[in-house]
Amino acid sequence: MSPQLALKRLSNKNRAKISVSFFKTGPGQYGEGDIFMGVSVPETRRVAKQFSKLSLLEVKKLLQSKIHEERLLALLILVEQFNHGGSQTRTKIFNFYQQNIKQVNNWDLVDLSADKIVGAYLLDKPKDWLDVLAKSKNLWERRIAIVSTFYFIKQNKFDKTFALAEILLNDTHDLIHKAVGWMLREIGKRNELVLEKFLNKHYQQMPRTMLRYAIERLEENKRLAYLKNNI
Numbered sequence: 001m002s003p004q005l006a007l008k009r010l011s012n013k014n015r016a017k018i019s020v021s022f023f024k025t026g027p028g029q030y031g032e033g034d035i036f037m038g039v040s041v042p043e044t045r046r047v048a049k050q051f052s053k054l055s056l057l058e059v060k061k062l063l064q065s066k067i068h069e070e071r072l073l074a075l076l077i078l079v080e081q082f083n084h085g086g087s088q089t090r091t092k093i094f095n096f097y098q099q100n101i102k103q104v105n106n107w108d109l110v111d112l113s114a115d116k117i118v119g120a121y122l123l124d125k126p127k128d129w130l131d132v133l134a135k136s137k138n139l140w141e142r143r144i145a146i147v148s149t150f151y152f153i154k155q156n157k158f159d160k161t162f163a164l165a166e167i168l169l170n171d172t173h174d175l176i177h178k179a180v181g182w183m184l185r186e187i188g189k190r191n192e193l194v195l196e197k198f199l200n201k202h203y204q205q206m207p208r209t210m211l212r213y214a215i216e217r218l219e220e221n222k223r224l225a226y227l228k229n230n231i
Helices: 003-008 013-022 041-050 056-063 068-084 087-099 107-111 114-122 128-134 139-148 150-154 159-167 174-190 192-202 208-214 220-228
Strands: none
Touching (some): 003 041, 003 056, 003 068, 041 068, 056 087, 068 087, 068 107, 114 150, 128 139, 128 159, 139 150, 139 174, 150 159, 150 174, 159 174, 159 192, 174 192, 208 220
C-alpha cells in the first residue's frame, strides 16, 4: 500500500470541510487553494510511523502534493527519520528541508516540523540562516525561523529567540505575532526574569497579540500593567 492510499482510507469529508475553513483556504487568505482530505494529526502520525523508511524521493512526491495531509505526512516522516538517524542522515534531512522549504506552507506544517528538524540540527551550529528566514517576504519562512528556536528554548538557550523576536517585532501578520508571543511565553515558563527584561525593553511597541501571548502565564497584576502601557 502507498502512503497516499493509507491516508485516503482515513479521509473524512466532514473533517475536511472544517479544515478548509479553519486553515483559511479562501481567495486571498494565507491557505488559499489548499486541499484537505480530513485526516487528523494523530492518524497522520501513525501513517508516518508505518512509512518511516520511505526514500527521500518518495517523501518529495508527498511534499509536492497539493493535498495538505500528504505534505504533513512527508514532514512527519522526515521528523521520524531525523530522530532515529545518525549525523549523516540528519544533515541530509536538514538539507532536504532547506531545499523544499517552499512546501512547508501552512502554520501546522511549520509548527510540527521546524523545531524538530531545523532547530535540532542548528543547536550547536551557526544560526545565520534563521536571520535570513526571519527577514524573508515569505510568511512561512518567517514563522519557521522563530518556531525553530523552540528547540533551543527547551535547552534553556534563549538568545536566538530574543534576537529573532526583535527582527519580527514590527511584522504585520498575526500568525507571526502569535508565533513570537508563543516562543516568548515558553521562555517565560523557564525563566520569568529574562522574559520580563525583554518585555520591559520592547512591550510598548509590541503588537497587542504578540504581547498577550507572551504574558499569558504572568501574574495578573503584571499582565495588566504591560497591557495598560502597550500602544
